Amino acid sequence: AQRVTQPEKLLSVFKGAPVELKCNYSYSGSPELFWYVQYSRQRLQLLLRHISRESIKGFTADLNKGETSFHLKKPFAQEEDSAMYYCALNNAGNMLTFGGGTRLMVKP
């Protein structure tokens, strides 16, 4: 069975500080991992996916198959990064399995 775990429900950092949102997964095949973000009063939207290996809004995430992790990182957090972040796993097309989410609060 596939499972996505985000151990932190809330992460609070000061503006300019580095931020890392943790995500661990369990899946027997080759997964596709995503980070979705939900800003206040907005719909859930894709932030980035591991196969793109891109940086979006300064965020990056590297898939570590040995540690089964896909942590989201940003070197300098901004207040506008405050949102709910969800890590998700795609099991080859049928559906996304989401973690419980981490609320990021960036304080001025």
Added chain:
Amino acid sequence: GAGVSQSPSNKVTEKGKDVELRCDPISGHTALYWYRQSLGQGLEFLIYFQGNSAPDKSGLPSDRFSAERTGGSVSTLTIQRTQQEDSAVYLCASSLATGLGNTIYFGEGSWLTVV
């Protein structure tokens, strides 16, 4: 439309009543998903439609929940004899196809409150 459209955006209903939630996926998207977002529970998969195939209903929490997709486009999620624990945001999503590399787009959700 430009994105996944859901209605109603908010619904308050009395316990025991039936409710219907509607989803209009992005035009041309063959895959449609329903998720539930409960306070403190994260995002929970409910049901998935892909083209004309039989839907994957493995996430429906009870037989009070059902969904259909007419003509391969619009979908309706029906909750019969609503209970207070059904209160949640019901999210619909769609994607162009399935398989690795597809992006899933979400609607703004229907906020259901059962009183």
